[in-house]
Amino acid sequence: MSSLRRPGLVLLAALILYSVTISPFTDYMRRKPVEEKLGYLPTLKVIRVMAADQKEVMGASLIMKVLMYFGGITMKQQEKIIAEPPDYVMMSRVIHGALQLDPYNMDGYYFAQAFLVWDAHQVAIANNLLDYGMKYRTWDWSLPFFAGFNSAYFLKDYAKAAEYFKRAGELSGSPLYINLTGRYLQESGKTGLAIGYLKTMIATSRNDTARKSFEIRLKAFEGVRIIEMACDRFREKEGRIPSSVAELLASGFLQALPLDPYGGQFYLEPDGKVATTSKFAFAGAKNEKRQNSGESHERH
Amino acid sequence: MIQVIRITLKGIFRDKVFQGIMMLAVLFAFIPLAASLSMRQVVELSITLSLSLVSFIMLVLAVFLGATSVWKDIDRRNAYSVLSLPVSRMSYMVGRFYGIALFMLFVSLVLGLVTAIVVGMSAGMYPPARPVVWSYIALALLFNALRSILLVAVAMLFSTVSTSFFLPVFGTTTVFIIGGVTQQVYDFIHTQAGAESLVPFARHLASIIYYVVPNLSSFDLKVNAIYAINPTLNGILLTLLYFAVYTTIVLSAGVLLFERREIK
Numbered sequence: 348m349s350s351l352r353r354p355g356l357v358l359l360a361a362l363i364l365y366s367v368t369i370s371p372f373t374d375y376m377r378r379k380p381v382e383e384k385l386g387y388l389p390t391l392k393v394i395r396v397m398a399a400d401q402k403e404v405m406g407a408s409l410i411m412k413v414l415m416y417f418g419g420i421t422m423k424q425q426e427k428i429i430a431e432p433p434d435y436v437m438m439s440r441v442i443h444g445a446l447q448l449d450p451y452n453m454d455g456y457y458f459a460q461a462f463l464v465w466d467a468h469q470v471a472i473a474n475n476l477l478d479y480g481m482k483y484r485t486w487d488w489s490l491p492f493f494a495g496f497n498s499a500y501f502l503k504d505y506a507k508a509a510e511y512f513k514r515a516g517e518l519s520g521s522p523l524y525i526n527l528t529g530r531y532l533q534e535s536g537k538t539g540l541a542i543g544y545l546k547t548m549i550a551t552s553r554n555d556t557a558r559k560s561f562e563i564r565l566k567a568f569e570g571v572r573i574i575e576m577a578c579d580r581f582r583e584k585e586g587r588i589p590s591s592v593a594e595l596l597a598s599g600f601l602q603a604l605p606l607d608p609y610g611g612q613f614y615l616e617p618d619g620k621v622a623t624t625s626k627f628a629f630a631g632a633k634n635e636k637r638q639n640s641g642e643s644h645e646r647h
Numbered sequence: 648m649i650q651v652i653r654i655t656l657k658g659i660f661r662d663k664v665f666q667g668i669m670m671l672a673v674l675f676a677f678i679p680l681a682a683s684l685s686m687r688q689v690v691e692l693s694i695t696l697s698l699s700l701v702s703f704i705m706l707v708l709a710v711f712l713g714a715t716s717v718w719k720d721i722d723r724r725n726a727y728s729v730l731s732l733p734v735s736r737m738s739y740m741v742g743r744f745y746g747i748a749l750f751m752l753f754v755s756l757v758l759g760l761v762t763a764i765v766v767g768m769s770a771g772m773y774p775p776a777r778p779v780v781w782s783y784i785a786l787a788l789l790f791n792a793l794r795s796i797l798l799v800a801v802a803m804l805f806s807t808v809s810t811s812f813f814l815p816v817f818g819t820t821t822v823f824i825i826g827g828v829t830q831q832v833y834d835f836i837h838t839q840a841g842a843e844s845l846v847p848f849a850r851h852l853a854s855i856i857y858y859v860v861p862n863l864s865s866f867d868l869k870v871n872a873i874y875a876i877n878p879t880l881n882g883i884l885l886t887l888l889y890f891a892v893y894t895t896i897v898l899s900a901g902v903l904l905f906e907r908r909e910i911k
Binding site for chain 1: 684685686687688691692695696699702703777823824827828831863864867869870873874876
């Protein structure tokens with residue numbers, strides 16, 4: 348009898364101990380520092396050997412890790428919980444590593460375009476990555492479409508943008524992308540174009556984090572567009588640039604001040620350009636390290 | 648020899664190997680869910696995960712079936728009873744190999760059907776931008792099966808000389824790992840950087856290893872299946888030829904060693 352009771356007691360005690368331990372254990376795992384969560388990436392040669400015949404899975408899991416990590420932080424920011432700013436350098440490094448393991452993985456390029464461009468201002472790096480991807484995904488129109496948008500909108504390299512859009516147009520069979528370039532040349536057209544681009548991204552997005560991020564940006568750009576249109580009407584009527592958003596409101600050209608979804612306030616720059624105090628980013632996500640000196644600093 | 652093949656297949660099913668694999672195959676049920684986390688390539692990810700799982704299961708099978716069949720016969724004195732049949736040692740070895748190879752093909756077929764269901768489900772839920780090319784998936788599965796069969800031959804070669812269970816298991820695993828990277832190493836030593844960073848002796852050694860250890864990377868057609876990229880006919884035919892020749896060499900070396908082995 349006792350021989351049966353003893354293992355039973357040990358099992359019971361172990362189960363009780365487990366239920367006591369599991370909570371602090373889970374807590375410890377959740378609070379692990381970012382570097383530990385994203386993991387230190389060994390050199391690519393080592394990963395290649397370790398991955399054996401599972402390079403594609405390894406690549407996909409690295410991208411998924413970055414996505415989960417970034418999704419967790421943006422979720423906190425949207426809920427106005429103070430969170431550490433995301434470690435973009437580390438994210439970029441992991442994505443690069445993953446795409447070297449599987450250069451065909453579309454999630455990697457999409458992630459680079461969706462987050463590294465807007466939030467981390469790594470436009471030139473993203474375009475390099477897209478150029479690399481185009482060598483492999485030769486059938487995919489979205490890579491030159493992304494690169495074209497980056498070239499025109501951020502880097503203001505219209506010749507290069509036209510080249511990318513031409514390729515996107517040829518691959519997709521749609522003339523839409525070829526028409527895009529010309530519209531960048533005017534400031535007011537630029538906002539309209541960004542809105543068009545974001546709407547395309549939202550329509551083709553099926554990931555919540557990505558879609559949310561695009562929707563918020565779209566809302567901000569729609570706000571800008573409303574003020575820009577009021578500005579244009581003001582200039583037509585008064586023959587000068589309005590001095591402030593308040594003047595637009597007072598003179599009735601603007602019915603109500605649009606809300607900046609990033610929590611900032613829209614204002615007019617001396618040359619009449621619409622800007623916002625949030626710089627189109629959540630406060631926590633401010634990026635001090637601007638990696639890309641060649642990029643535009645307005646309306647990111 | 649047909650008798651040995653039959654005994655081998657019977658033995659494998661009696662040991663409930665197939666049921667064991669089916670337990671691992673439960674993981675397939677989670678693939679559509681995991682793949683739906685992908686942002687832009689749900690179907691591609693479900694093909695990736697399915698083929699990887701198949702590849703893993705086949706590797707485990709190849710290592711354990713290849714390593715244990717001959718060793719177990721000798722250890723449990725089964726070889727006596729099997730060898731007491733009017734068959735030569737060669738027929739015994741080759742029969743065992745064919746039996747396991749047939750079983751591997753059968754498992755590959757079953758797992759291939761499961762893969763088709765999983766990928767079909769994903770494609771139904773999230774229609775892919777680039778259509779799935781089923782023949783490429785079938786080809787990737789076939790070449791994965793061939794790779795595993797080649798590893799069975801390697802494991803059997805190890806078990807003809809080993810008195811322990813561990814040498815065949817770890818030996819085959821090592822061959823699998825090295826066989827997957829030799830092409831990369833070979834390509835590297837033939838680049839400028841490789842020529843400069845390695846001493847001539849190391850380069851020669853790497854070349855020798857490249858020719859001796861099976862080149863398994865040529866059997867990996869996963870990328871073609873996942874992203875619907877045309878495999879080259881030339882490459883497929885050469886890999887088939889390579890498989891036939893390499894397996895014959897390993898198997899005949901195994902037979903030679905087994906014929907010389909004393910079984911007490």
